[in-house]
Amino acid sequence: MVRFVIEKHCKQPDWALMLLATFPFDRTKNYPDIERYAIMGCVLDYLEEFTYRRRNAMQQLCVTHNIHCRENSITIETVNGNAVLTISLIADECND
DSSP states (O other), X not given: OEEEEEEEOSSOOHHHHHHHHTOSSOTTSOBOGXXXXXXXXXXXXXXXXXXXXXXXXXXXXXXXXXXXXXXXXXXXXXXXXXEEEEEEEEEOOOOO
16 A cells, blocks of 8 residues: 655745645545556646646646656656655555
8 A cells, every 4th residue: 555745845835735735636545556656647647737826827837847757756846956845655554
């Protein structure tokens, strides 16, 4: 089983709060390990399509920020390379 962990790296911009409020998956729920890549693909698609209001204009997150995807995590950085959010899937150990 895997679950989401979201790390905040710096002062939260307004779009990050909107992103966390509308996140498509329940962050407290455990998901089957076999669906890991499908879930990460859905999250990546969500981030690429995410739009937010900035200075009276709608901005798309993938245009204004860099999105780096790895096997188990997605990091959103500013164009200067400062990390803002990291969304990770970590294995949840079951003690049965």
